[in-house]
Amino acid sequence: MGTFLVFLAGMLFMAAIFFIKPRAKQKEIWKTVLNWVLFVVWYAITWMGISFIYINASVGHVKATSTAIFLFLGISVVLGFILARLLGFIKVKKVSDSATSQL
Amino acid sequence: MDNKEQKQTYKINRRGFLKVGAAATAMGVMGALKASTKVANAANETLNYVPGEKGQWSKLHPNPDYSGAAVRYVEHNDEWLGTTRIVGKIKNVSEADMGFNLAARGLLGEEAQKEVLRFVSKYPLSAALSKVLSAIAPDSAVEGKPAEKKLPIPDPEQMSKHIKDVAYFLRADEVGIGKMPPYAYYSHRATVGRDLMASLPVESWTVPVEERLPYVIVVMVDQHLETTLASTGYDGISSAQSFRGYHATGNIATILAQYIRNLGYNARAHHARNYAAVMPPVIIAAGLGELSRTGDSTIHPRLGFRHKVAAVTTDLPLVPDKPIDFGLQDFCRVCRKCAENCPAGAISFDDDYVEYNGYLRWNSDFRKCAVFRTTNKEGSSCGRCMKVCPWNSKEDSWFHLAGTWIGSRGEMSSQLLKSIDDMFGYGTETIEKYKWWLEWPELY
Ligand code: SF4
């Protein structure tokens, strides 16, 4: 199972790189770097969490498993959301100027 | 000396300690393991031995396994034994004054005196292990005359490596060789069973220990991780865990001592049923641990104190290893998990050491521990401190490796690791799926 997870992590890493490549490249170089750094951090934390949870659950550390689910997956979701927003997967509607001027 | 001054003297942080031992540390153990090539070649011709690389720990285990801990090799001299500071003359202690013998002599109360005779044997499995170990208890099993012909040992480094391989071959989990500290010998050892100790004057059943040999080989065996994870630390299996280690190490040490005598050199085995020496200082001398907050137990970077040891003192030409420093003094100062969990309140919460028999250690009370272990009504003996200690409460994994690395890097990182350990509930949990043994409360 452990070997399979490592294989899966590698495959998904490559797939994700190809998937976000067109959106990661920005006009400003620092934005491109930020996108890639955030992606690598998010990916590492997510898989660290999966591995931590998997090992603890298989040994039987109940509290460690449940705490890690909240901790690692919580961080993963927050980082994932920020990344998705930066890459343009999630768009936030702009409040129009006209709406403000009517007040 | 006022209290403040005293505290300053006794609080030795790791940085201060390292300054003192810096020269020795820089040399490292590799520097100590030097032998001339000519001599080594002569050894090969005589013994038909293919030598390992220079500085190799042993051929079966080329490197000692310290888990992820950052380990430094430190000095063994008149002022330090490993990371333990020597501040005066350490007196050799009598075996009559060790905890269980004090109980047997009636000095720890009536109940402890009665129960010390059955606290191991009341649990059927530990009774079995203890009985089998008793077969190698007589002096004739642990010591004897060496063979008349002394076989040549042209290369002590090679012999050290070989002795470690013999220990691993005999199923030791860890092995180390130390310079034997003379104060580690008992002044007197007991020659009668605990049932007779109260009725006879101490002088009639103790004999002086006169042996002084230069080296000590220490063998260490794990007390079993899964059992530790499933146990409360003071249920029925506790004494059987101890005797698993005592039995295994006792046999290894006895065979090793006999082997050395067959080579023509003096050797005496020391194990739980026949000691002539105290084990914590020899463990430290052999580079297998540091003294912990519990005051009497040492911690190994990989096994924590989930282990038992036996030893062989000898004059076989060997190259001793160096004591180790993996930051345990800083870790124990901030951790206190064993003190929080000790059912007998035997372990100190203090920040600083006290002076005890010429050296500095935490002010833990082995008498309270001996009383609890002998009179425990929920099981047989106790190892709760061992169970909860962050150094031995987890399986091998990348995060445990990372944890031991963090934990060995000073007080701040120790505080962090202790908080993480608590947050994840390690040590204090009992994992039922590994509970393989049977409990007989009616026997406790
Ligand atoms: S539980 Fe903590 S304080 Fe106690 S021996 Fe282990 S590391 Fe030291």
Ligand code: SF4
């Ligand atoms: S063995 Fe038990 S009683 Fe003794 S110090 Fe450890 S936790 Fe306390």
